[in-house]
Amino acid sequence: MGGLLDGRVVLVTASAGAGLGWATARRCAEEGARVVLSDVHRRRLAEAADRLAEVMGEKPTAIPCDVADTGQVDALIEQTVEAEGRIDVLVNNAGLGGDRRVTEMTDREWERVLDISLTSVFRATRAALRHMLPRRSGVIVNMASVTGWRAQAGQAHYAAAKAGVMAFTRCVAMEAAEAGVRVNAVAPSLAMHPFLEKTVSRALLEELTRREAFGRAADPAEVANVVVFLASDLSSYMTGEVVSVSSQHP
Numbered sequence: 001m002g003g004l005l006d007g008r009v010v011l012v013t014a015s016a017g018a019g020l021g022w023a024t025a026r027r028c029a030e031e032g033a034r035v036v037l038s039d040v041h042r043r044r045l046a047e048a049a050d051r052l053a054e055v056m057g058e059k060p061t062a063i064p065c066d067v068a069d070t071g072q073v074d075a076l077i078e079q080t081v082e083a084e085g086r087i088d089v090l091v092n093n094a095g096l097g098g099d100r101r102v103t104e105m106t107d108r109e110w111e112r113v114l115d116i117s118l119t120s121v122f123r124a125t126r127a128a129l130r131h132m133l134p135r136r137s138g139v140i141v142n143m144a145s146v147t148g149w150r151a152q153a154g155q156a157h158y159a160a161a162k163a164g165v166m167a168f169t170r171c172v173a174m175e176a177a178e179a180g181v182r183v184n185a186v187a188p189s190l191a192m193h194p195f196l197e198k199t200v201s202r203a204l205l206e207e208l209t210r211r212e213a214f215g216r217a218a219d220p221a222e223v224a225n226v227v228v229f230l231a232s233d234l235s236s237y238m239t240g241e242v243v244s245v246s247s248q249h250p
Contacts, residue, residue, distance in 0.1 A: 004232040006032035009084040011076070013067055013124060014094035016044035020143060020191055021093040023220035024227045029055040031228055033089070036080050037062040067094040067120035077127035086135065089231045090128040092121045092142045095161075099154040099204055110157045117161035118168070125172055125183070133179045140176075141230045142169050142185040146246050149187070154204070162187070166242045173240030182239040184230045189246035191218040214247045 010028045015021035016039035029035045029052055037052065039045040042064050049062040061083045065076040080087050096116035100109055121142050132138030147155050148162035166185055173183040190208045208217075223245050229235055230243065 002031060004031040004228060004234065005089070007034065008032075008088040008231075009034045009036065009080070009086055010089040010091065010231065011036040011038065011080050011087055011128075012091040012093055013038050013065070013076075013120070015039055015091075016041055016048040018220075020188070020220050020223055021091075022048060023224040024091055024093060025052060025060075026055060027221060027224040027228050028089075028091075028231065029060075031232070033231075034084055035060050036084060036087075038065045038076055040064065040066045067123065068115050070123050073120070073123040074127050077124070077131065081131055087128055087131055087138065089139045089141070090124060091227060091231070092124050092140065092165075094120050095143060095145075097155075097158045100157070101154055102156050105157060113157040114161050114164075117158065118164040121165055121168060125168075129172075129176060129181065132181045133176065136179045136181070138176075138181045139231050140172070140181070140183045141227050142183070143227075144169070144185040144187040144242055146187050146189045146244055149244075169242060170240045177239055182230075182235070184235070184238055184240070185242045186223060186226050186230065187242050187244045187246070188218060188223045189244070191220050191223050191245075212247045218245065218247075 005028055010033040012021050012025045015025040015037045025035050025037055037048055037060055045062050045064060049060055053059040063076050063079050065072045067073055096113050125140055142165050144165045145162040147159045148166050169183055169185040176183055226243055226245050
């Protein structure tokens with residue numbers, strides 16, 4: 001394809017490395033967007049910017065940001081607007097998982113997953129809407145998960161966070177609709193990338209893969225394609241929706 005996001009400024013959080021954020025950033029660039037990268041890992045962020053420059057034809061704006069810090073999130077949005085003139089699309093990709101049963105889970109583990117996977121979405125959305133609403137233009141795409149719908153042992157903190165992202169998406173969409181700003185979410189089942197293996201056990205990944213109707217995990221680009229769809233005018237009548245990207249059967 002090409003051209004679905006021509007000239008639009010797209011900010012993707014947690015977009016360094018090799019996961020969904022990077023795949024989304026690359027696909028948006030391939031569709032003509034001016035992509036702004038952000039990540040807490042400075043070295044990986046610089047490497048991602050170098051790689052994305054090959055797609056964009058110029059080095060993208062890359063802004064370090066810890067999404068658990070409100071000041072840094074606010075600064076991320078302001079620096080994006082300063083560098084690019086505006087923000088057309090925000091992709092809230094940052095998230096943190098784990099595999100821990102409730103009886104073994106500490107308060108800190110619970111709070112950390114909720115903070116990175118849910119509260120960060122609130123922080124970035126609030127900051128972005130302060131620019132989008134007055135312009136009466138903009139799109140926000142949040143990264144949820146089918147875990148927000150489906151019960152899974154060891155995932156109570158992550159599932160609670162992602163269910164929260166879904167509910168947050170629907171409510172904010174109603175608040176933003178009057179200004180023509182759209183807010184949707186993507187809910188992947190299983191997209192395999194190196195960082196996933198660092199937070200989820202091999203046994204669980206194998207079990208989740210077996211549940212997939214196609215017998216494999218999604219490639220991150222297959223999820224990114226749906227993010228591009230929601231960010232583009234092809235989804236112009238969609239807001240408050242959560243789109244499942246899954247082949248998982250019950």
